[in-house]
Amino acid sequence: MRLSLYLVLLFISSYPSVAQQRTYCNPMDISYRYNFEQLNEKISYRSGADPVIVNHKKEYYLFVTIQGGWWHSKDLINWNYIVPDKWPMEDMCAPAAMSVRDTLYLFQSTFEQRPIFISTEPEKGKLKFYNRWLPRLPKDIGPWDPALFHDDDTDKWYMYWGSSNVYPIFGAELDKSRNLTYAGNNPAQAYKAMLWLDPYKHGWERFGPNHSDPFKPFTEGAWMTKYKGKYYLQYGAPGTEYNVYGNGTYVSNDPLGPFEYAPYNPVAYKPGGFATGCGHGNTFQDNFGNYWNTGTTWIGYNWGMERRIVMNPAGFDKDDHMFANTRFGDFPHYLPTQKIPNQNGTESDALFTGWMLLNYKKPVVASSTLSTPTDTVRVAANVADENPRTFWVAAQNKPGETLTADLGTEREIRAVQVDYIDYKQTVYDSDSTVYTQFKILTSTDNKKWDVVADLTKEPKRDRACAYVQLDKPVRARFVRYEHVYVAGSHLAINAFRIFGNGFGKAPAAPATLTAKRQKDQRNADLSWSKVPGVVGYNIRWGIAPDKLYQNYQFWNDEANSFELRALNVDVPYYFAIEAFDENGVSVLSKVTDDGSGLGKK
Template sequence: MRFLFSFFLLIGILLFGIQPAVGQQKPSVARPSVARTYCNPMDISYRYNFEQLNEKISYRSGADPVIINHKNEYYLFVTIQGGWWHSKDLVNWRYIVPDKWPMEDMCAPAALSVRDTMYLFQSTFEQRPIFYSTEPEKGKLKFLNRWMPRLPKDIGPWDPALFHDDDTDKWYMYWGSSNVYPLFGAELDKKRNLTYAGNNPAESYKAMLWLDPYKHGWERFGPNHSDPFKPFMEGAWMTKYKGTYYLQYSAPGTEYNVYGNGTYVSKDPLGPFEYAPYNPIAYKPGGFATGCGHGNTFQDNFGNYWNTGTTWIGHNWGMERRIVMNPAGFDKDNQLFVNTRFGDFPHYLATKAGQNSDELFTGWMLLSYRKPAVASSTFKASAVDSLSADKTTDENPRTFWVAAQNKPGETLTLDLGAERDVRAVQVDYIDYRQTIYDSDSTVYTQFKILTSTDNKKWTVVADLTDTAERKEPKRDRACAYMELEKPARARYVRYEHGYVAGSHLAINAFRVFGNGLGKAPATPASLTVKRQKDQRNADLSWSKVPGAVGYNIRWGIAPDKLYQTYQFWNDQPNTFELRALNVGVPYYFAIEAFDENGVSTLSNVIDDGSGLGKK
């Protein structure tokens, strides 16, 4: 999260599975499922918070996530949430309010687990403490120090990251959030309770790296890197792998679809650092949940790597956001990468060490894109507002349906066009003309999901209402994701409203996942790539496949390193200017088509036509 001198831009998958019912009239039982799948954006209880009082805009948001593995359990920290979340399985997350908290809520917090202790520090330009806890599951916090010494004006530490080098038993902090200053780094002194090493704090830190948008196309500002405004760098994180230090950062701005994570590498924790050959490491500019910058990299209990990030909503305010998590890893050349292919479709959680990140994709396709939707009622805001039901299937988080009244029984019904095997549903809410500024016991979510083959006889397949046998407390679910215990053969899928806090029921996405009963689409033909004179850009075109829902353009720095994905819908143009490339680096491209039945085979890999790979 970046700091602007005029104001602070304060303010970041998980599923809670629900078992389906059997039969038509008997309500289903809502209970935690086996930890199998998740879907971005994360299904956590995003909070309303105090910052909105300043703008008089009410919305739930979450950004700048850090997930740490502490004693084989997981803790999630997010900007301005009044606490954190605890999970034993990366699926079911319990919100925790700490017994101590700093002078104000934490923005872009730094969290770290070392042996039996968790450490926590907030973004600040003032003197603030570092906390520690040996019982974070109980919300217990203690002061490690009473404050970090003040640094020179505007230096920070904002967007901090704490790092402990297990091999040397040395401690470090990295930070930065600016389009003026670099990322900084400093060694910390454990004997002084992790204050800056050395006698003069003003001389204890140094620059680690700067943005270079003239060489790194993905660091340019704006949607699809099209704005000449100077970009922002933020979100430091450090990972050590096989003796190499990977200093990660985010750019170019949280309010754009191209918000991503990059990395520099060094053999020393304070540098000098070199730009990694493959960058950005995490990038998701297309689809529903666009952007994945400003997060962290962590390992699960099997040793597999994951990368968290911030995805953009941006309806009520530019800083309205949600949280994502994507599988990550290191390849045979020790290159850090993050897999965002189908990044907002359901994925499996890892069940063993060394799982290939592509294997974690369930293969459950989006069945609801542009499908007809009928609502029981629609709120009439004005002659210019379009709040109709069809907005819930366009995969745009900034368009939405609003019911005439926020009352139980309102429905939203999708016609999938033919019978499909429905495997999961995601209901994404948005705040429309709300006046809620705090998440209390009145803020929770209730609804039912029903399916039908004929639009007459309906079966309840998920139930989050008071009629269900509930074994967990009510909670708010702005991005409610439910995996069904077994496929439900259906043509129609219905949302039946129970309760949301506030004056309006507003849904920006009713997403249905599963599989059609046909064959996967053909492989797209005629992919062409032409690198421009400005090597940061390339012109792409391809031939459309009849019946396809969309395409994934995949690219990378070698034919076997196609780690990047840009998703396009079939009703979008089949030409595109890609502006995310690095100067002097050869690239290789391929394409695949997808529809409701599956994914085509990948096309032949071609180079970018620049000749750089032959020099």
């Protein structure tokens, strides 16, 4: 705790003024492209999934499924969309990317023969063929959802892949002397199984919302990270269209195994809150050596595969256990300016700004609504319910339409996020007409208004998850979104999220938290005492009292009991809870075990 407090002070001191603070907020604020994948069904939507962020020559490149290009950033905040000068035979699904020395390698998911591309100037969109065809593998084997890996210590090259509820994650060595084709003389025998899902032992690998569906789960999204001589083979499960989509890892002393299941899985997991799910991504290091884990969060209104991208702090603790920190994962966070030790696994908590959600289910007034207020699908109140599948639709997509949130009392406003959803749109491709512009205004009395953010003064780009940090804190009770422009026939917003702080004390922690492991050890029954007036709770758990890396967020207007179905058989668990409101976060409650007695054996 002392180290975490020290880091908080250190981060604050490294920013001379609030205006210079650098923050981000999930879902990532990039120019998600309109997806032609459902054009024949006349379904128009923006989407992004299966992210890979590569640190290449101290700059960052983001590759995402079916986006017609990639994004380039120098700071992990501002992303510039790049259109390549050449592209494969079709757009890339779940692309593999890797940086080795001065070259960036790029490969697409395929069941056919496809080339590996290289670039020494990816910031300019320059691509070259590295090889023309990877040899064909047996039917249905792939390589779909591939990941490329170069072992810097041995100078050997590998590929991992798999996307199925039938097949495992596969791995193979690649022969650099033969332009990264499969090593050996017989490509059909060059690969082998690395890992299989085991939902009968690993509760979090079960399919469905909150792991409640008996359907056979999917594994996909392989990624390899080497840390202190060990190989961490990561995978996504159990399904991208559910709140419990996460990343797990197996660990080995050899890049092709055998691999051992990590008992602290999943390493990245965010089933509660606004941006739920964080599976099928990758792990990378920033320019300070900090680890990050990317993933896919679910929207799923227009189509089951309508998604966005998230990025969470990650790392390895003193026992070399891998983790990703998703606590308040869809609230504003700082970008670090130096290395975070992470030996205790919670030092990355210091990246959380402490800016709280100020308008959960607070009153919202719209200038117009497409239908009558009895239609709950489209009313203004939906932008404050933290559900990405409910939304408001304006009567017309025209400048001047507004949403006005009443916080109930004056608060200190630090940032806003405006999330758009595609409602009965007719846009099927992103071009120069697809961009986002709006203004944010604040008021203390709902009469005199001040413009505190204006996207018309910025270069035009599409921002489906527009996150705007104010230049300086603003004291206000009312916050207004004033529309200027979005492409398409409708203006539809599924979240108008306002962040900052109240002027009161942080809440008290719940007085009680009980956890009881069921006979089926994959499940535990949780219950807690409510704290009057708070906004919500974080239940934190892990395999040891000092390893509470998992997190499930609940709202105070929900039930205060829950069946957690994400546990591993024969692994003891420990739980604690914290409450939060507009003023801050409580201290963490006393840690309790799961009552199974496993930790005492």
